Amino acid sequence: MSSSDQPASPSRTTMIDGMTFEVLIDEQELAARVREIGQQISRDYDGLKPAIVAVLKGSFVFLADLVRSIDIECTVDFLVVSSYGDDTKSSGVVQISSDLTTPVEGRHVILIEDIVDTGLTMSYLLKNLESRSPASVKVCTLLEKPARLKVEVPVHYKGFTIDDHFVVGYGLDYAQTMRNLPFIGYKVG
Numbered sequence: 437m438s439s440s441d442q443p444a445s446p447s448r449t450t451m452i453d454g455m456t457f458e459v460l461i462d463e464q465e466l467a468a469r470v471r472e473i474g475q476q477i478s479r480d481y482d483g484l485k486p487a488i489v490a491v492l493k494g495s496f497v498f499l500a501d502l503v504r505s506i507d508i509e510c511t512v513d514f515l516v517v518s519s520y521g522d523d524t525k526s527s528g529v530v531q532i533s534s535d536l537t538t539p540v541e542g543r544h545v546i547l548i549e550d551i552v553d554t555g556l557t558m559s560y561l562l563k564n565l566e567s568r569s570p571a572s573v574k575v576c577t578l579l580e581k582p583a584r585l586k587v588e589v590p591v592h593y594k595g596f597t598i599d600d601h602f603v604v605g606y607g608l609d610y611a612q613t614m615r616n617l618p619f620i621g622y623k624v625g
């Protein structure tokens with residue numbers, strides 16, 4: 437299993453719709469790393485037909501790129517989870533507002549998350565999924581923010597480690613906006 441850890445490149449700024457963003461990870465860096473993770477998953481799960489379970493909403497862009505880099509048979513399902521409301525601080529309360537449509541019993545599950553921040557969401561979801569008797573469960577996250585980790589979470593595939601910023605773009609939101617930005621960054625003005 438790979439959990440390779442790529443530090444983000446030196447920062448840059450960009451203006452979008454009158455707002456200034458510090459770009460932490462640009463489109464090319466995202467595409468290259470996501471492709472590598474997809475290839476790694478394809479090697480690790482060859483012949484196992486993994487059940488890919490994406491945690492919405494934040495992982496939807498990552499998922500769409502990731503699954504197109506996976507060249508083995510797999511299924512895709514979704515869990516809709518809310519832990520933040522419209523704020524930038526975790527409430528610590530995890531709620532599944534929409535559950536899987538197919539059982540994962542006996543399946544090799546790969547849980548796809550946008551970011552492991554405090555780890556509370558992943559820790560809750562791991563326990564929840566393990567109670568459904570899968571053959572295995574592994575975690576794949578695009579980002580990890582170690583500075584804020586409260587609960588240790590076993591991460592098997594990781595895109596990037598970032599510093600303690602509230603980041604947006606590539607699926608991640610600020611009050612449901614900014615998910616459409618093609619890079620990962622944070623607002624500076």
Ligand code: 5GP
Binds near residue numbers: 556602603
């Ligand atoms: P955790 O439970 O690990 O604290 O947080 C998990 C969820 O909080 C993530 O799936 C994500 O939706 C949200 N979150 C945590 N950090 C950030 C961030 O920097 N930006 C955004 N947009 N969401 C975040």
